[in-house]
Amino acid sequence: MDYKDLTKTYSALEKTTKRLEKTAAIAELLKKTPKKELSIILPLLEGRIFPKWDQRELGVASRIVLKSMNIASGISAVKIEDMWKKAGDLGDVAESIFSKKEQSTLFSSKLDIKKVFENFQNLALLEGQGTVDRKVKLIAELLTSAEPLEAKYITRTVLQDLRIGVGEGSLRDAIVWAYFGEKIGIIYNKEENDINLDEEKRKLYNRYSDAVQNAYDMLNQFSEVAEIAKDSGLEGLNKVKLKVNTPINLMLFKKAEDIEDAFERVGSPAAIEYKYDGFRLEIHKKDNKIKLFTRRLEDVSRQFPDVIRYIKENIDADSFILDAEIIGIDRRTGKYKPFQDISQRIKRKYNIEQMAKDIPVMVNIFDAILVNKKDLIKTPFQQRRKQIEDITNPAEFRIAIAEQIITDDLEKANEFYQKALSLGNEGIMVKNLEAPYKPGSRVGYGVKVKPTMETLDLVITGAEWGEGKRANWLSSFIISCKDNGEFKEIGRVGTGIKEKGTEGITFEQLTKMLKPLITKEKAKHVDVKPKIVIEVDYEEIQASPTYSSGFALRFPRLVRLRQDKPLEEVSDLKQIKEFYRSQRQRNR
Ligand code: AMP
Numbered sequence: 001m002d003y004k005d006l007t008k009t010y011s012a013l014e015k016t017t018k019r020l021e022k023t024a025a026i027a028e029l030l031k032k033t034p035k036k037e038l039s040i041i042l043p044l045l046e047g048r049i050f051p052k053w054d055q056r057e058l059g060v061a062s063r064i065v066l067k068s069m070n071i072a073s074g075i076s077a078v079k080i081e082d083m084w085k086k087a088g089d090l091g092d093v094a095e096s097i098f099s100k101k102e103q104s105t106l107f108s109s110k111l112d113i114k115k116v117f118e119n120f121q122n123l124a125l126l127e128g129q130g131t132v133d134r135k136v137k138l139i140a141e142l143l144t145s146a147e148p149l150e151a152k153y154i155t156r157t158v159l160q161d162l163r164i165g166v167g168e169g170s171l172r173d174a175i176v177w178a179y180f181g182e183k184i185g186i187i188y189n190k191e192e193n194d195i196n197l198d199e200e201k202r203k204l205y206n207r208y209s210d211a212v213q214n215a216y217d218m219l220n221q222f223s224e225v226a227e228i229a230k231d232s233g234l235e236g237l238n239k240v241k242l243k244v245n246t247p248i249n250l251m252l253f254k255k256a257e258d259i260e261d262a263f264e265r266v267g268s269p270a271a272i273e274y275k276y277d278g279f280r281l282e283i284h285k286k287d288n289k290i291k292l293f294t295r296r297l298e299d300v301s302r303q304f305p306d307v308i309r310y311i312k313e314n315i316d317a318d319s320f321i322l323d324a325e326i327i328g329i330d331r332r333t334g335k336y337k338p339f340q341d342i343s344q345r346i347k348r349k350y351n352i353e354q355m356a357k358d359i360p361v362m363v364n365i366f367d368a369i370l371v372n373k374k375d376l377i378k379t380p381f382q383q384r385r386k387q388i389e390d391i392t393n394p395a396e397f398r399i400a401i402a403e404q405i406i407t408d409d410l411e412k413a414n415e416f417y418q419k420a421l422s423l424g425n426e427g428i429m430v431k432n433l434e435a436p437y438k439p440g441s442r443v444g445y446g447v448k449v450k451p452t453m454e455t456l457d458l459v460i461t462g463a464e465w466g467e468g469k470r471a472n473w474l475s476s477f478i479i480s481c482k483d484n485g486e487f488k489e490i491g492r493v494g495t496g497i498k499e500k501g502t503e504g505i506t507f508e509q510l511t512k513m514l515k516p517l518i519t520k521e522k523a524k525h526v527d528v529k530p531k532i533v534i535e536v537d538y539e540e541i542q543a544s545p546t547y548s549s550g551f552a553l554r555f556p557r558l559v560r561l562r563q564d565k566p567l568e569e570v571s572d573l574k575q576i577k578e579f580y581r582s583q584r585q586r587n588r
Contacts, residue, residue: 001037003111005029006044007149013164017467020195022166024188026174027181035230040117042223045171047162049120051221053247053297056124060135060158065090067136069155072143073097090159095152098143109145116142120157171222172212179229180208211237217249217440218242220297242370242377244286244319247293249440251323251367253429256447259413262430265447268408270430271381272416275448276364276402277339277426278327279346283311283363286319294346303348306356307363310399317391323367328359331397336424365392366402366429369437381445382406382433406433417449426450453579455537456553456571457562459530461487463514466507470499473507474514474526479536479556481549483573487530488549490576496537496558505561533570535559541580549573551580 009029013022026045033041043049050056066084070077075097083093119138126134142154156162177186184204186195197205215225215237228236242248256262263270280295281304290308292301301308307326315322328337341359348355368376368387376384385404394400405416417428427450435445458479466475476494480487498504513532520527537557544552551573 001033001041001113003113003116003150004147005032006041006113007147007153009045010153010162010164011149013166017165017471018193019170019468020188020193021190022170023173023177024190026166026170027177030174030178030226035227037113038226038230039223040113042171042221042226044113044117044157045166046222047157047160047164049117049124049157053220053293053299055299058120058123058158058160060123060139060160062090062159064132064135065139065155065158068139068143069094069097069151071136071140072146089156091152091156091161091163094143094155095148098146098151099148111142111145111150116154123158168216168222172209172216175212175222175226175229176205176208179226179233184208208234213440214238215240218246220247220249242321242375244284244321244370245291247282247284247297247299248321248369249297250280250282250295251438251440251445252442253446253448254442254444256430256449259410259417259428259430259449262447262449263408263410263413265444266430266432266435269406269433270408271385271404271406271433272413273366273402273404273429273431274364274420274423274425275427275429275450276325276327277336277424278325278361278364279339279342281307281324281326281363283320283322283324283365285311285315285317298346300346303345303352304356304361305352307361310363310395314393314395314399315391316393317372319370319373320368320391321370322365322388323369324363324365325402326361326363329362329397331360334397360397362397363399364402365400367437369439376437377439378436380434380436381431384437421451450539453538453540453583455535455559456481456490456576457533457565457569458490458536459487459567459570460510460514460528460532460534461489461530462525462527464526465524470507472511474511475507477510477534477558479534479553480530480570481573481576482567482570483549487570488573489547490549490551491538491547491553491556493534493536493553493556493558495556505558530567533562533565533567535562541576541583543580549576551576 006029009025012025016022029041049058066077066080069080080093080097083096084090087093119142123135123138139154139158143151146154153162185201186197188195211234212225212229215228216222218240219225225237228240254265256265282293284291284293290301290311291299292304292307294300326342328342329335330337337359342361345355345359365388368384370376371387371391376387388401392399392401405412407413420428427448429446429448431446438445458481460477461480462478463474464476465471466473476492478489478492480489497510498506500506501509514528517528517531518526519529536553537559538553538555540554542552542554543550546552
């Protein structure tokens with residue numbers, strides 16, 4: 001396929017914010033793509049060159065791209081930089097530069113996606129002396145043959161900033177439309193922006209879409225999922241197996257109000273475990289080699305040689321995929337360390353062994369997804385737990401099986417919960433004994449229970465216009481606390497606000513209230529006069545350089561409008577610091 005065909009799709013995707021229109025455009029492209037090119041087209045649609053869990057990076061800074069543009073166009077780097085300052089986006093600059101180029105030098109050869117992809121991949125392979133010059137050459141080679149639109153997207157891809165608004169959901173749906181669209185009877189009506197599915201078709205749609213999602217949760221590469229869908233349809237997708245060393249999307253948990261609610265949701269008796277306040281780790285072993293992935297699928301094997309040793313020494317199985325939480329620990333006292341400490345270890349590239357000594361961690365294993373080649377996804381939780389017990393030799397402050405009780409007794413459960421908190425855990429997990437392991441979903445086979453924080457009263461000081469069907473509404477609100485007579489930002493909230501006005505506050509109402517208060521508008525962003533006070537619920541206060549208060553709220557949610565509250569009663573930064581500290585104390 002010509003790269004030009006892909007850039008036409010990019011351009012169509014960039015021009016619309018409508019999710020269905022995007023899906024239709026991607027599906028059209030997929031239908032035209034031969035099987036052997038899916039492994040190029042799908043990553044490029046995500047703006048990726050390597051799978052999510054692959055640590056290779058292109059390592060291309062704007063300087064490198066500027067130089068390549070200079071070589072390919074003959075226009076001085078100073079002039080290009082000037083244009084860049086005005087336009088704000090190097091991709092747009094590339095498009096305009098290459099449309100001005102003399103016809104005679106234009107398009108010396110057609111760009112094929114394979115060639116483009118190869119050059120992108122080669123960027124990541126370069127190392128050592130002369131790397132920068134060789135990277136410049138690889139990009140300039142592509143730009144020399146590029147048409148304006150191609151130049152734009154080559155530039156954006158190497159800078160890892162494609163900005164065409166394609167998320168995982170659109171790609172999953174596009175695979176359904178492309179390969180099962182006819183079977184389901186999907187016909188996209190652009191005018192109505194709808195695919196008009198009746199109940200029957202909707203059911204069928206969901207079946208295919210679940211199958212695609214399930215396969216993706218295990219493979220984490222859309223290209224592989226698309227190849228299977230194209231080649232062997234639903235049956236093929238349903239046969240997808242776990243692969244050791246390919247990280248899966250881990251199972252997620254819902255939140256319960258309290259222990260009673262937890263029992264109601266998962267059934268009783270249930271397994272109750274400590275909810276360790278650390279870092280989730282997916283542990284793979286095959287051929288005597290161990291690999292570690294984070295919840296976001298980054299490969300952190302190099303960062304945790306100590307964890308690899310504990311696992312090698314204390315887990316007795318030839319192959320496995322385990323789900324665990326690592327947590328910082330003081331080995332003299334046995335006390336947990338704050339979460340921030342181990343998060344330093346995740347990004348660390350040098351002096352790793354020293355870091356492992358300074359910030360020791362312990363591994364708490366709480367689930368087994370595969371053991372000795374046997375896929376345990378459909379095995380009930382209680383038996384999976386038994387598997388962990390069979391293969392693990394706990395070693396003090398190094399490796400443990402998650403602390404667990406099985407009970408249907410509220411009092412016993414509560415005792416366990418209080419003990420968990422007093423030891424510095426975040427709370428407890430309550431899990432259904434019979435449930436399978438469901439990768440990637442917040443299915444509610446397990447729920448978390450943790451103390452709720454006091455709500456905050458915050459004032460709205462900014463907002464952003466929405467997209468798609470929310471285009472006429474302000475849809476994301478910047479919230480601020482009070483600090484010595486000033487307002488300091490502490491986060492953004494978009495949750496807890498309704499689209500329709502039967503219950504609770506709607507986007508439309510908030511927009512009406514805020515519009516007269518707008519003091520400044522820049523692109524999608526508006527500043528508003530502090531006037532509207534809202535009550536905000538959240539899961540945790542985190543230290544964060546992103547907002548001027550120095551803190552951010554995790555999972556903020558609007559509870560209600562507090563028009564009764566004067567600005568003087570907006571939560572004070574001092575009080576927030578206090579909450580932050582007490583939350584940390586509890587977690588120590
Ligand atoms: P949350 O991040 O609040 O959705 O809570 C779920 C997280 O708790 C998981 O992603 C794990 O990182 C962590 N966790 C700690 N202990 C356990 C446990 N015993 N079982 C499951 N998850 C746990």
